[in-house]
Amino acid sequence: MIGVVGLGAMGRGIALTLVREFCDVLVYEIDEERLSRVVRTGATAASDVADLAERCDTILCSLNGTKVTIGVLENDILPHVKPGTVVIDTGTTVVRETRRVAGLFSNRGAFLLDAPVSGGPIGTAKGQLYTFVGGDRRAAERAWPVLRLLSKSRLTYCGPSGAGQITKGVNQLAMGLVNAALVEAVAYGAASGVDEAILLEAVGGQGGFRSEFSRIASQIAAGLGDQVNYKYTEFDYFLDHADEAGFDAPIMRALNDYLKPYPHDVIDNINRPHPSLWGALMGMVEPENEPEMT
Numbered sequence: 233m234i235g236v237v238g239l240g241a242m243g244r245g246i247a248l249t250l251v252r253e254f255c256d257v258l259v260y261e262i263d264e265e266r267l268s269r270v271v272r273t274g275a276t277a278a279s280d281v282a283d284l285a286e287r288c289d290t291i292l293c294s295l296n297g298t299k300v301t302i303g304v305l306e307n308d309i310l311p312h313v314k315p316g317t318v319v320i321d322t323g324t325t326v327v328r329e330t331r332r333v334a335g336l337f338s339n340r341g342a343f344l345l346d347a348p349v350s351g352g353p354i355g356t357a358k359g360q361l362y363t364f365v366g367g368d369r370r371a372a373e374r375a376w377p378v379l380r381l382l383s384k385s386r387l388t389y390c391g392p393s394g395a396g397q398i399t400k401g402v403n404q405l406a407m408g409l410v411n412a413a414l415v416e417a418v419a420y421g422a423a424s425g426v427d428e429a430i431l432l433e434a435v436g437g438q439g440g441f442r443s444e445f446s447r448i449a450s451q452i453a454a455g456l457g458d459q460v461n462y463k464y465t466e467f468d469y470f471l472d473h474a475d476e477a478g479f480d481a482p483i484m485r486a487l488n489d490y491l492k493p494y495p496h497d498v499i500d501n502i503n504r505p506h507p508s509l510w511g512a513l514m515g516m517v518e519p520e521n522e523p524e525m526t
Contacts, residue, residue, distance in 0.1 A: 233258055234378065235288035237281055237304060238323075239266040241502040242349065243294030245356025246322065246382060250292075251275050253381055260284050281308035290378055291319045296504075298326045298469060305333050305344065315341030318371045320379070322363075324348050324404070324466050327394040327473040334367060334393040343371035346393065347379060348400035352501045360385045362403065366396030401470045405484060408463030412487055412509055414448040415460050419513035428453040457510030458498050464491055465504040493519035 234254055236247040239261035250257045251274045260278040261267040271277050278284035281304060285291065291309065295301040301323055309319060310333075319337060321330065325346065334344040345367035355361045363383040365372050372389050379387055390399040421431045432453050436446030451460055467488040474481040487509075494507035494517055511517040 233288045233290075235259070235278065235284040235291040236275075236294065237261075237284060237291065237309070238294040238296075239263070239270050240294065240296060241353045242322065242356050243292075244270060245353055245358075246292055246294055247275055248273055248357065249359045249381055250378070258284050258288055282312045285309045285312035285317075286314070289314065289317050290375060291317065292322055292378075293319065294322045296323070298324075298329055301325050302329050302333060306336065310336055310340065310342075313337065313340060313342045317342045318345060318375050319343065320345045320347045320375060322347055322349050322382075324400055324469055325397055326469050327397045328476055330366075330397050331394045338368075343368050344393070345372055345375060346396040347375075348396055349382065350400065350403050351385065355385065356382070359383070362386045363388070364396040364399035364403065365389045366391055366398070367393050397469075398473065401466075401473065404463040404466055405470065408461070408466075409483055409487070410444065411448060411460050412462040414445055415452070415457065415462070415509050416513060417445070418449050418452050418457075419510065422452075423514055452510065457514075458508040460510060461500050462487070462509060464488070464506045464509075465500060493521045495520055 233256045234250055235258045236243060237260050239247055239259060247257060247259050247270050257275045258278050259270050259275045260281055267277055293301060295304055301321060330346045337344040345365055347363050347365045349361040349363045351361040359382050361383045362385050363379055390396050418428060418431055422428050428449060432446060432449035436442055436449055448460060467484055471481060471485060471488060491507045491509060494512050496505040496507055498506055498508045500506055508517055
C-alpha cells in the first residue's frame with residue numbers, strides 16, 4: 233500500500249495522482265477538511281501517521297518546512313516503519329537534517345529518499361513535476377514507478393542522501409536569483425523615472441536574456457511586481473548547506489540579508505509568506521528592523 237502524509241498545496245496533487253493509478257492509497261492530514269476532500273476521490277484515511285507507517289511500504293511526505301518534516305519523519309514515522317519501507321520526502325529540507333534522519337531509517341532497515349519536487353500545485357495535479365532524487369540507489373529504483381507517475385516532466389537520480397535536496401537548491405536558485413536580478417534591473421530604471429512599460433518595450437524581446445527580461449518586466453508593468461517569486465522562503469535552507477560545505481554564496485547571502493528586515497506579507501504559489509523585493513527597492517515598504525550585519 234502507498235501512503236501520503238500531508239495534503240496541502242503540493243501533497244493534495246500528489247495524492248490525487250496516485251489515487252488515479254492505484255486502488256490502495258492511504259492518506260493522513262491534520263486538517264480534516266483537506267483530508268475529507270481527498271478521501272472523497274477514493275483514498276482511504278489513516279487514523280494517524282503511526283497507523284499509516286505501519287500499513288504502507290511506500291510513504292510520500294509533503295510537509296511544510298524542515299522543522300515539521302523532520303519532526304514527522306523522526307517522531308511519527310520512524311518508530312513505526314517496517315524494514316524495507318521506502319519513505320520519500322518530496323519537500324525542500326535542510327541537507328544535513330536529511331542525511332541525519334536517513335541514517336536513522338537505515339539503522340531500522342528502511343530507506344529515506346530525498347525527492348524534492350518543482351512545478352507548483354499545477355504541475356503536481358497534472359503529474360508534470362521535476363523531481364530530484366537522493367538516497368540509496370536500490371531504494372530509488374524500487375520507488376521509480378511511483379515517482380514516474382508524478383514526474384512526467386523530468387525525474388533524475390542525483391546521488392546519495394542529500395543530493396536531491398542540493399539539486400533542488402540549484403533549481404530554485406537558478407529561478408530565484410535570476411528573477412531577483414531582473415526585478416532590480418527594472419527597479420533601477422523605474423526609480424529613476426523611466427516608466428516600466430517603456431523599459432519593457434526598449435529592453436525586452438525574443439530570445440536570450442531579453443525574453444526573461446520581458447517576462448519579469450511584463451509582470452511589473454501589470455502592477456504585479458510584488459508577486460515575482462525569487463525563492464526567498466528557502467534561502468535559509470540553502471545557506472545552511474552552503475555554510476556546511478564552505479561555499480560563500482555571495483549573491484544569495486546579500487539578497488537574504490537585504491530582505492530579512494522587511495515585512496513578510498506577500499504569499500507565494502504554495503502559500504508561504506515572503507518580503508516584496510520590488511516594494512523594498514521602490515521604497516513602497518519600510519524595513520521593520522535594522523538589517524543584520526554580516
